[in-house]
Amino acid sequence: MKIATYNVNGVNGRLPVLLRWLEETTPDVVCLQELKAPQEKFPAQAIQDAGYQAIWHGQKSWNGVAILSRRQLPQELRRALPGNPEDSHSRYIEAMIDGILIGCLYLPNGNPAPGPKFDYKLNWFKRLTAHAETLMAQSTPVVLAGDYNVMPTEIDVYKPERWVDDALFRPEVRAAFKDLTNQGWTDAIRKLYPEEKIYTFWDYFRNAYERDAGLRIDHFLLSPQLAPRLKAAGVDRHVRGWEKTSDHAPVWIELADR
Template sequence: MKIATWNVNSLNVRLPQVQNWLQQHQPDVLVLQELKLDQDKYPAAVFQMAGLHTVWSGQKTYNGVAVISKAEPQDVHTGLPALPDDPQRRVIAATINGVRVINVYCVNGEAPDSPKFEYKRQWFAALAEFVRGEIGRYGKVVLLGDFNIAPADADCYDPEKWHEKIHCTSIERLWFRNLLDLGLTDSLRHLYPEGAHYTWWDYRGAMFQRRQGLRIDHILVTAALRDALQTVQVDLEARGQERPSDHAPVWAEFAL
């Protein structure tokens, strides 16, 4: 079973790339973040005409998440129960072929001294509460998406420059570890404990060409999926296309 995540940074702009990627890589599940589309503007028919199923939670200009899959999604859920009044569309979960897929576009936080950072703290606490419950209900859980956290210095091209900066603060890394402590494994680091495997590069300063990125897109899995894990890949080719997203797709394959 092949499960992939991609922050597309506007599906309107990147739809042809997503269509090509689906055709080329044939994932069983592809989750998207940063749709930047209203609910009624999502191009569901495009995916359905390709024989795929899709569910989504849209939001104009910002945010928005979707799940695209070969099998029909079951038990679809959106949002975080601990934040019932949150207008930001950042979470969608569905069960596909017996796997509970939780797609997240986690809060950026802007800067450690920003009010948005406090929102990020509250949001991650609510996420942990939700994921704890999902793990209790489902044996096979994958939590994946754009986490906006580089978990360790190895996930940053210049740890000294980024020390205690947004995405790389000690408290954000603690929030990430709190998710792992629920019973999740960082799939990429499980297979590849060492080395740079960046997933995001700033558009400015030719950061991709200079190989100066961060690893902030993750695929976290429960033990049942960890034991079936075969490979994890970051698709650098997609990031190198014309008019790319600033994120690369990341995918994992499981012997299921």
């Protein structure tokens, strides 16, 4: 099974890019973030015509997450993290596909830090970690995939000294990611490529993509039941070079059959 995650940065504005990539790579499951579309404006028919069934949680102008599947209609389990019923941001959706629980997430950016947005990010991270702990206690194989908006280590960021005060790289955020993985989750990319420079995001400014001034902020975390099935992983970096593309590139893993 091939599972991908892709922050599309506007699903309707980037629809030609998304459809081109789906046709080129045909992943079995896709987690999308930053739809930037209300629920009724999700391009469901175009996605279906491309061979995918989908569930999604939209939000006007911002956020938004979706899970696409070539195999079967994702069986939705939840569309919000527990822990704050007042939270209106559409940043999490969860479904079962072929016996695997897929959690698709879009963690808050948190800038400027310190400040209310940074506090919201840390609180959201705590809720994610608490929910992940309950998932870890189950016997179900789990993938937590998406845009985490965190570079876990210095190897995950171009010129880390320039990012020390940014909400994506502050010590509190990196510690929160470590607390999460310490539950027993496997960072799929780092499992297969422990020392390599791998980026998933390049800013639109200052020719970041051309200079390879990137960040690794899109991650796959695998539960212990699933980690032994990891066969391959990578970044479709070339998609970031397409016209009118997202500032993220798609990231993917391949899992062996049970």
